[in-house]
Structures are given as structure tokens and as C-alpha cells.
Amino acid sequence: MRRGGSYSQSLKNIALFIALFVYESLAGLLSFLPPLLGVFFLLLVHYDKEDNFWRFCIILSMLFVVEIFNDMPLGILLVLFLVLRYMAFLYVDTLNAKRFLAVLQIALVYFGLYLVLVAFKSFGNLYLDINPLILVYYFVVETIVASFYEYSI
Template identity: 50%
Template sequence: MYECLASMFVYLPPLLGVLFLLFRHYDQKEDFWQFCIIIAIMFVVEIFYDMPLWLLFVLFVVLRYIVIAWLTHFNVKYIIHIAQVILTYIGLYVALVCISIITHATLDLNPIVLVYYCLFEIVLVSIYEYTI
């Protein structure tokens, strides 16, 4: 339902940062079926936004096991969720730029829109984290 609203109202973000937080949460819980549902949602988002398949999965795995694992060595418990959202959008932009360079395609993505999406999701994640 949210994807339908996001297609009608351009100012609604795709919630990739929230999807990454869910990916990380269900990966830590080791609940196979819920993790499969998150992966299926990733594929739906990739198809809906015309992204290359497996891009989000590879990005999330790299972020989860390399970048976030490295960040947890520092004592940044209070800003780790905000960093995850920011790194998700930075990683997505870098991956799409690299793919567009390799395939000689034009990247039809404005970085300002990604900054808006990132700020929108930071507010959502902050509200969620402080209400728990």
C-alpha cells in the first residue's frame, strides 16, 4: 500500500533505510521466514524503482557485515541507527553511479532527492528509536 502511495506522491521516500534496519533486525534474530519476507520486499522495491536485481541485497549485506560491524567497534550506540540510514542512501547512490558508468547509461537520480529521503527517514527512525 505504501508503494502505491509513494508512486502517487513523489515526496514520499522508498524507505530503504527502514528496510535496512528491518534486514539487520531479522538477520540478528535468525528468523528464516521473516528474513525471507524482507528479501522479497527488497525485490519488490527493486522492481518498482527499476533498480538492478540483487543490488539492495548486496548493498545490505556489505553494509551489515563490513561497515556496520566496523562502526560497532566505536561506542556510537545512540547514532548507529541514523548512520545506518545515511550509509544506506550513500551506498545506493555510489552503487548506482558505478553501474551507470559500467553500462554507459544515464543516471536519472538527483542527489538532492536522496538527501531529502535520507532526512525524512532519519526523522522516522529517530521517532521509532526514542519511543521504544
């Protein structure tokens, strides 16, 4: 009976959550750090395919942390990610270009986020003001981060 493996896996999951929480705290303080929404989406899809429940839950909890730190309505990123995962990417998954697919997913996450923020702003929530150029910058940085991850596999 191996119990050491489950303890080490639990410690890895806790360390992942703490590292992501510290990064999101820094991203809230330093505006040039992206919130890694595209990377979170790629990880969410990856852990959903792997059936890794605990890491899936860590990514979901980090979505709520991002929403709290950025004063977004709670659950809006989860709804956006579910819509993108189960509606938009049913058609995109038929492409064979794996490297282009990651870039396309990150682009759709930020485009969807922009549409959601514009919709909420039109309903009267004036606190959700974001510049599209900032979203383009976040997209470029996260594409570079995702490409490093893809090439390291």
C-alpha cells in the first residue's frame, strides 16, 4: 500500500494553488502582469480531458480569485469558460493544428471576456472598464507563455 504518493500529490496540488494565488495577487498589484485567463482555460480543458478532479477544482477556484481581485461578478468567468468549452470548441476541435489551436483558444477567451465586459457595462455596471489594447497585450503575453509550455512537452 502506497500512501506517500497521495500525500505528495496533495502537496503538489496545494503548492500549485499557493503559487497561482501569489501570482494573481502580484497581477492585481502590477498591471503589466496578465491574469492568465487563457492559460487557465487551457489547463481547465487539459485537466477535464485527464479527469484530474483536484487540479480541475484548483483552476476553478483560481477563476473565482481572479473575479474577486478584478471586481468582476462572481461566476462570470466560469460561465464564459463553459460556453467556450462546450459550444465554441466543439467545432474548433476538428482542426488538426494543435499549436494553432492553443493560440485560437486564448484569443477566443479574451474576445469572449471583452464581449462579456461590454455587455455588463451596457447594463449599467460602470466599474468594469477595460481597454481593448490591454486585452491584446494580455493575449500576446499569454500566447508566448503557452508556446513555451507547448514546446516544453
